Amino acid sequence: MKKVFGVFGDPIGHSLSPLMHNAAFSALALDCAYHAFRVRPEKLEKAVLGAEAMGFGGVNLTVPLKEKALELDCIEPDPLAKKIGAVNTLVFREEGEGGRKIRGYNTDGLGAKQALLDFAVEIKGSKILIVGAGGAARAIGFRFVEDGAEVIIANRTEKKAIALAGDIAGTMPEGRIRGTGLSGLDTLVREADVLINATTLGMYPNLNTSIVDAGALHPDLAVFDIVYNPLQTKLLKDAEAAGAKAVSGAMMLVYQGAEAFRLWTGIEPPVELMKKTVLEALGT
Numbered sequence: 710m711k712k713v714f715g716v717f718g719d720p721i722g723h724s725l726s727p728l729m730h731n732a733a734f735s736a737l738a739l740d741c742a743y744h745a746f747r748v749r750p751e752k753l754e755k756a757v758l759g760a761e762a763m764g765f766g767g768v769n770l771t772v773p774l775k776e777k778a779l780e781l782d783c784i785e786p787d788p789l790a791k792k793i794g795a796v797n798t799l800v801f802r803e804e805g806e807g808g809r810k811i812r813g814y815n816t817d818g819l820g821a822k823q824a825l826l827d828f829a830v831e832i833k834g835s836k837i838l839i840v841g842a843g844g845a846a847r848a849i850g851f852r853f854v855e856d857g858a859e860v861i862i863a864n865r866t867e868k869k870a871i872a873l874a875g876d877i878a879g880t881m882p883e884g885r886i887r888g889t890g891l892s893g894l895d896t897l898v899r900e901a902d903v904l905i906n907a908t909t910l911g912m913y914p915n916l917n918t919s920i921v922d923a924g925a926l927h928p929d930l931a932v933f934d935i936v937y938n939p940l941q942t943k944l945l946k947d948a949e950a951a952g953a954k955a956v957s958g959a960m961m962l963v964y965q966g967a968e969a970f971r972l973w974t975g976i977e978p979p980v981e982l983m984k985k986t987v988l989e990a991l992g993t
């Protein structure tokens with residue numbers, strides 16, 4: 710019988726995950742189907758237990774459900790998801806006499822890491838400046854501090870950046886991390902090896918906005934914009950014009966999905982096909 714997978718979120722109509730995962734299932738001739746489901750936060754528990762009861766193969770969670778998942782007793786987060794405070798992948802698993810368990814993972818940080826590794830961007834020992842202190846910045850911040858980067862979180866609401874840096878330092882006291890506001894951002898960019906936009910700035914329909922003045926970008930910088938709609942944001946255009954490496958958020962989307970696919974199936978996903986599918990859908 711066909712195995713069903715899905716992504717839960719609200720809004721959810723824009724999600725590229727069904728296209729990407731269905732292309733992967735089809736290429737591997739797996740009898741599986743992946744759908745998008747609109748689920749409101751107050752219905753998350755019912756939706757998760759329903760999916761488990763109906764024998765779903767696995768579920769992704771997106772905005773605004775990732776943090777909510779940690780409030781549910783039915784989901785056991787893995788240590789990293791617990792630290793991050795957000796779950797984006799649910800795995801339904803038979804576990805000995807304990808019966809079925811619903812495990813929660815967070816693959817966003819790994820997706821970001823793999824997107825940078827593809828462009829030969831060094832993480833260990835690099836100075837990484839993350840702008841933004843929301844859910845995505847959390848996942849990326851924990852991952853890169855754990856991987857030995859020196860991380861600065863800069864955010865419009867400074868106290869959120871300081872709180873996030875404190876949360877990360879609290880679980881990784883040996884890590885190098887601090888939080889700050891956006892004043893002095895140009896100087897921080899000039900001193901950074903990697904700049905990551907983890908805000909919503911530059912996202913459709915605000916195409917002509919960017920987190921930083923083009924003049925602060927430099928050729929020794931790798932610029933990673935996790936916004937992928939549009940594929941070529943103003944920040945990425947400015948980065949290319951400055952001779953910096955420009956890494957698209959579409960690759961993070963693909964790699965976080967590929968990691969979820971591995972967790973669900975234990976099979977290596979066709980990553981190149983997933984990339985092609987996403988890039989085509991985004992209009993390249």
Ligand code: NAP
Binds near residue numbers: 935963
């Ligand atoms: P979020 O939790 O809502 O956080 C939004 C962040 O953007 C906050 O730090 C906020 O600052 C900042 N921000 C918003 N408007 C701003 C402005 N005008 N100037 C400066 N900062 C501003 O969102 P999220 O879930 O972290 O997602 C952030 C972005 O990443 C979204 O565009 C999302 O689509 C994208 N994303 C991409 C992937 C991927 O796979 N590529 C994965 C996850 C998310 P304040 O704290 O001051 O409000």
